[in-house]
Amino acid sequence: MTKRVLLAKPRGYCAGVDRAVVTVEKALETYGAPVYVRKEIVHNKHVVETLTERGAIFVDEADEVPEGALVVFSAHGVSPAVHEEAASRQLRTIDATCPLVTKVHQEAKRFARDDYDILLIGHEGHEEVEGTAGEAPEHVQLVDTAEDAAKVTVRDPSKVVWLSQTTLSVDETMVRVNQLKGRFPELQDPPSDDICYATQNRQVAVKAMAPECDLVIVVGSQNSSNSKRLVEVALQAGANASYLVDYAREVDEAWLDGVETVGVTSGASVPDILVMDVLSWLADRGYGEVQEVTTANEKVAFALPRELRKALKDNDLQDSVR
Ligand code: 10D
Ligand code: SF4
Numbered sequence: 001m002t003k004r005v006l007l008a009k010p011r012g013y014c015a016g017v018d019r020a021v022v023t024v025e026k027a028l029e030t031y032g033a034p035v036y037v038r039k040e041i042v043h044n045k046h047v048v049e050t051l052t053e054r055g056a057i058f059v060d061e062a063d064e065v066p067e068g069a070l071v072v073f074s075a076h077g078v079s080p081a082v083h084e085e086a087a088s089r090q091l092r093t094i095d096a097t098c099p100l101v102t103k104v105h106q107e108a109k110r111f112a113r114d115d116y117d118i119l120l121i122g123h124e125g126h127e128e129v130e131g132t133a134g135e136a137p138e139h140v141q142l143v144d145t146a147e148d149a150a151k152v153t154v155r156d157p158s159k160v161v162w163l164s165q166t167t168l169s170v171d172e173t174m175v176r177v178n179q180l181k182g183r184f185p186e187l188q189d190p191p192s193d194d195i196c197y198a199t200q201n202r203q204v205a206v207k208a209m210a211p212e213c214d215l216v217i218v219v220g221s222q223n224s225s226n227s228k229r230l231v232e233v234a235l236q237a238g239a240n241a242s243y244l245v246d247y248a249r250e251v252d253e254a255w256l257d258g259v260e261t262v263g264v265t266s267g268a269s270v271p272d273i274l275v276m277d278v279l280s281w282l283a284d285r286g287y288g289e290v291q292e293v294t295t296a297n298e299k300v301a302f303a304l305p306r307e308l309r310k311a312l313k314d315n316d317l318q319d320s321v322r
Helices: 015-031 045-054 080-088 099-113 127-133 146-151 170-183 197-212 225-236 272-283 306-321
Strands: 004-009 035-038 056-059 070-073 092-095 117-121 140-143 160-164 215-219 241-245 261-266 290-294
Touching: 004 197, 004 272, 015 035, 015 045, 015 070, 015 099, 015 306, 045 056, 092 306, 099 117, 099 127, 099 160, 117 127, 117 170, 127 140, 140 146, 146 170, 160 170, 170 197, 170 225, 197 215, 197 225, 197 261, 197 290, 215 225, 215 272, 225 241, 225 261, 261 272
Parallel strands: 004 261, 004 290, 035 056, 035 070, 070 092, 117 140, 117 160, 215 241, 215 261
Antiparallel strands: none
């Protein structure tokens, strides 16, 4: 039996996650602890635990933040109501919403202004869809399940558009869109892809390696939508088994019974150190040969949030006159 590992590339951190995590780190350096963060900055246990150790305080809502304190909004985005709540409590805010989530917010606002019915495909209860829907609650209806798509009603079938969460399965979303188009033939597509480049690229990479894999290990947290989708995509693309783990210690030895090829990948919110830990866990069990399966080279990077850039610049100026 030749044991080997296929390692997907791209995997792990996307540009929006990197920006959000660096935002909290720089906020801690610039303003000192505590820095409050509304919701998990990204959906990863390790990231949240590490930032907590450095002085970040994660809260569920802005009303848990003391008046006048500094709060960072997570990468998944917030609705205007959350901005209003923060302003009414005189909170200082840094918005770490990923620019690609903001793009979907802008689309929602634009179609609402033109009085469209907006069918937002996404997962009920996920922070991102709560933020996007909150931009235009009177115009947006969430479509999660096939049942939702079969039941949703619109005011004027010639004025309907679909938008989506950024981290969905590309294939499943198209199934949902086609179902909706069966009911509303004039349903308009978003002006550009809402499922972001990082989500798409990670799914393409896992699809390329999955047919050769007896097992695919996806590193990521249970509340991470894009990480969970990678498990589903791996199984649909032909992997015999696939599991989501936060840490190497969660990999079950029994999963390796009769396994020759193990695929490894990680969600967009996962630091690569956690993937390296899984690789060394596998190497200790005879899976030391690692081949990278590369389907794209990503070069996307986003500037830090404006509020933070300004503070960092002011700091530099102060340092230079000292
Ligand atoms: O659950 P999720 O996939 O939306 O979020 P996660 O924090 O795991 O990954 C980054 C994706 C973001 C911030 C939404 F675009
Ligand atoms: Fe932005 Fe996409 Fe990353 Fe979400 S997954 S933070 S939309 S780049």
